[in-house]
Amino acid sequence: MKQKIKHVFFDLDHTLWDFDKNSGLTFEKIFQMNCIEVGLEDFLPIYEPINFKYWKLYREEKVTKSALRYGRLKEAFDAVGVKVEDEMIHNLSDAYIDNLSTFNHLFEGTFETLDYLKDKYHLHIITNGFEEAQDKKLTASNIKQYFKTVTNSEMVGVKKPNPKIFNFALSGAKALASESVMIGDNIEADIEGAHKIGMQTIHFDYKNSDFNHGYKRITNLKMLTEHL
Structure with a gap:
């Protein structure tokens, strides 16, 4: 970083x-x-x-x-x-x-990665998903407690990659863009959107597409320990 x-x-x-x-x-x-x-x-x-x-x-x-x-x-x-x-x-x-939300499979390494990060960083969520569904997912999958803030597009009225949702999330987290990193699967919504407002980024390429887009890239969550 x-x-x-x-x-x-x-x-x-x-x-x-x-x-x-x-x-x-x-x-x-x-x-x-x-x-x-x-x-x-x-x-x-x-x-x-x-x-x-x-x-x-x-x-x-x-x-x-x-x-x-x-x-x-x-x-x-x-x-x-x-x-x-x-x-x-x-x-x-x-x-x-x-x-x-009655099915709550997480990607391999989710709990281990969040446990590794939780005492070193403030953790947050930014999601475009529907508010009622996303809260159920976080709660039922037992990961809600890891996150200081959860920003949903329906709260802001715009969706990633609109800079307003990233700025809203940063404000709510009392975070500076330069001291923050965005991790997500979607190049356009998550990575390019965050990069444009000055956040650092890590692309979670869970399909292992190996497309060279110039951004930091991981193919499993445990690889975050190499970057953070």
Whole structure:
């Protein structure tokens, strides 16, 4: 690190909380509950890039929260050729949010890494996820107690990479950008967004894409002990 770090900010989904695994288990549960006959092996490879696309649109203020929740399911069902009525899509959308935090798999090394960092730094969360879901995830996965502050995009009214959410989080943490590092999986939202306001960054490349983007990069959380 170029300057002494005092504050460590984490993204939540895809960084500490294993979104892909937990999301797949949630779909398996709600499909069974609602007698939706589609195999996860067919649905998830279609849904995941559609979901990624909608979240990018949501970050860019091009779709609303409700449009994201409906559109990602509608488009995925259409793509796999399964007819699902709008009323059921809305029911599934609500059931997905309600049940998502009943699965709380974390990335390997999460507890060990947070235990290593907690006495050396002030730890914080900055997340674009929906407020009601993110608080449940933090609590149910038993990691909420590690964090001094949790900043959610719905609290600020903007989403990463908008500088306002990073500045809001820094203000709430009483932290200087130059003494802070942001750790996240999304280059655009987490890394470029934080870098532009003067924070140091570490990209969590959990898919091990090995793309050379010029930022510090780790492929598992335990590697943070080499940087912090």
